[in-house]
Amino acid sequence: MDGFEVRNYNTKKGKGLFATKQYNQGDVILEEDPLVSCQFAWNAAYRYLACDNCMRPLETPEQNVRRLSCKPDIVLPHSDCYETNLENLTGCSQCEVLYCSDACRQRAYDTYHRILCHDTADAQHPIMILLEAWKQMHYPPETTNIMLLVRILAFIQQSSDPQAAALKFKQFCHRTVNEDAELVHKLLGEQFTSQLETLRELTINVINGEYIQEFLSPEGFCSLMALIGTNGQGIGTSPLSMWVNAVLELTMSDDERQQLDLFIDKLYEYVQDESGTFLNTEGSGLYQLQSACNHSCAPNAESSFPYGNHRIQLKAVKPIMPGEEICISYLDECALRRSRHSRQKELAQNYLFVCWCDRCTTEASQPDCTSEEDMSEDEIDADD
Structure with missing residues (x-):
């Protein structure tokens, strides 16, 4: 592999992605299609x-914003700056x-x-x-879809070499039975034991084989x-955001830019009033290389x-030297700004590991308590 390699740890950490050449900020490290991906169930509902294969939205930016805002008369300026090719639908x-496209149809088949x-x-x-059954157990905001699991099984069953295909997915597993159960408990909630058995029985009705x-x-x-x-990478696609990104690259006067910015702000107001933050086509996928990236x-x-x-595209956000591990954040930007204790708590709950990245090590002397801005209103009220 050009510029990086996957290395195995001798610990529970599993694998890591390491640079074999220097990357500067903004350099593309890799691009990769998933082994399987799937739109979230409620998102589709x-x-x-x-697209049932690659999750490309099947509507134009104008159709997208009209539907999300419930304003059928909205007209987007510069609509030709982002090409939505639906001719091959x-x-x-x-x-x-x-x-x-027919290529996606054939690939899925x-x-x-x-x-x-x-x-x-x-x-x-x-x-x-x-x-x-899944939708009744797993209301939005969603983090995965039972059909991703089903597609994994179909991927193995349809493969010309099923044993090799099964090994591709086994590479993602390096936890104990108890850790798996704890993670699924987190995913499904309090009724997880009965729900897990229900899902297993219903899955067997869908697909079975040697x-x-x-x-x-x-x-x-x-x-x-x-x-x-734990390994499903969230995927989000949006015709509206792609149009916004494209239109912001256009050359125009300061007055035109100001008017456009105001128009875009108003668009998002309309959308938020009608659809809240539920804006994107969302799903998850399993990526062989990107999944080797550990958290920092x-x-x-x-x-x-x-x-x-x-x-997916993996980009350097700061210089990376040869031999250095390539790390992403499993936490969102808001969680990353919180105290070491709060970050550690979230990572332990959702991923079952204690983070000892350079930042956490440097901040090890911080008190093990949750700062007020990290706490929920209920927790704050309880302390008063």
Whole structure:
């Protein structure tokens, strides 16, 4: 691999991604398509149309903002600055699920869709029953989708070498049975034991076969659920944000720029009033290389989706020297600004590890208490 390599640790940390050459701030380290990806169940239910393979939105920026704001008369200026190519839109000839291109349709069929193709209008189909059960257990904001797990199983089952395909996913697993159970408990909530068994039984109704039996046992299913819960990379795509990014690159006068900024601000006001913060086509995917990136509270790289689909790009946010580990943040920007204790607490709860990155080590002398700005209103009231 040019510029980086995956190395194994001799500890529970598993793997790490290391630079083999120098990267400057802004350099692209890698780009990668996921092994599998999937739109979130509630996201699809709320009419966020997306390619069933690559998650590219299947509407123009203007259609997108009109739907999100419920204002059908909005007209976007400079609409030609971001090209939304929907001319190649196609669907499965049997189930009519939509794809952005024939290439995506064929890729989906070859990797998972041949087994999973079903009548989406049939509420009694095993997949529809599984999806409905999942939605009742996992309300927005979503972090994964049971169909990502199902697509993993279909990927293995459809592969020309199922054993090698299974190994691709086993590389993501390096926890104990108890740790898996703890992670799934976090994902599913208080009723997780009964819910997990329900999901396992419903999944077996959807897909079964010789090469996936180990993943359908109670322990194997728990491990697979923990896998998608911790290694699933969130994916967000938006025609509106892609148009905004493109239009801000245009050359124009200061007056035109000011008017455009005001117009964009107003657009987001309209959208927020109607749709809140639920703006993007959202889902998750499993990435072989990007998943090797460990966490740091002072990351030297960040992931993004510059192509408006599930293809991920990893960029350096500061200089990285040869031999240095390439790290991203598992926490959002808000959480990163919090105290060491608060960051450690969130990472321990959601990822079951104690962070000893350079920043955490430097801040080790900080008191182990949660600062007031990190606490919920209920916690603050309880202390008063």
